[in-house]
Amino acid sequence: MKHILIAAALLTGLMATGFSQSQEERREDGKDHSLPCKQERLVIQAHGPTGKANLDHSDFWTNFTAAEFSALDNPATNLFNQTAINQHFAYTFRFPGWPGSNGKECCRCIEGATLTVTFKALQGGPPQSATSANDVISILSSLAPGPSHVVTSQILWPSGVKTGQTETLTFKIPCKYLANGHLSIFVEDDTAVVSAELSLLRCCLEDDRK
Numbered sequence: 001m002k003h004i005l006i007a008a009a010l011l012t013g014l015m016a017t018g019f020s021q022s023q024e025e026r027r028e029d030g031k032d033h034s035l036p037c038k039q040e041r042l043v044i045q046a047h048g049p050t051g052k053a054n055l056d057h058s059d060f061w062t063n064f065t066a067a068e069f070s071a072l073d074n075p076a077t078n079l080f081n082q083t084a085i086n087q088h089f090a091y092t093f094r095f096p097g098w099p100g101s102n103g104k105e106c107c108r109c110i111e112g113a114t115l116t117v118t119f120k121a122l123q124g125g126p127p128q129s130a131t132s133a134n135d136v137i138s139i140l141s142s143l144a145p146g147p148s149h150v151v152t153s154q155i156l157w158p159s160g161v162k163t164g165q166t167e168t169l170t171f172k173i174p175c176k177y178l179a180n181g182h183l184s185i186f187v188e189d190d191t192a193v194v195s196a197e198l199s200l201l202r203c204c205l206e207d208d209r210k
């Protein structure tokens with residue numbers, strides 16, 4: 001009961017000074033975020049290996065069989081700027097300083113992320129055809145409702161597409177899906193991912209940041 005009373009008193013004080021947003025988050029995860037922290041923008045440009053050490057299995061839906069995940073988790077075929085059709089793409093963004101990333105909790109998300117992904121069609125076709133046209137991006141978080149863990153998903157080329165056509169999409173991801181320190185994207189098989197960037201506003205304890 002004492003904690004609840006203290007939280008209520010803090011809430012009143014913080015709302016009076018205009019910091020109601022951070023207080024909302026403190027209540028949401030039940031942890032004490034009242035220590036001073038420094039706001040900064042974290043920008044992660046996806047690059048490098050996409051398989052094995054990169055993918056966080058917990059972000060992926062549970063009906064993805066072990067064999068299917070193993071095929072996806074292959075750095076020889078899961079590539080940026082893929083040129084071959086029939087190869088899925090997946091990538092896990094990891095946020096330094098989050099719980100689970102280095103054993104310490106010293107940073108937290110204070111404003112949802114902006115995810116920007118650029119795609120290239122490898123096999124043109126009319127709407128809904130089994131080409132690039134029917135390919136879907138799914139954004140996955142282990143904190144999104146199971147068993148799919150899909151935060152959001154979208155058909156990339158709903159009006160059909162020509163081979164070689166490119167497109168850039170932007171997605172907004174709420175903080176509640178980022179609290180585990182990672183977020184994954186999955187893009188279907190006839191579309192290449194040219195680039196992917198995630199940007200979020202975070203707050204880090206000043207003497208414990210890594």
Ligand SMILES: [Ca+2]
Nearest residue numbers: 086130189190
């Ligand atoms: Ca295909």
Ligand SMILES: [Ca+2]
Nearest residue numbers: 130131132190
């Ligand atoms: Ca396809």
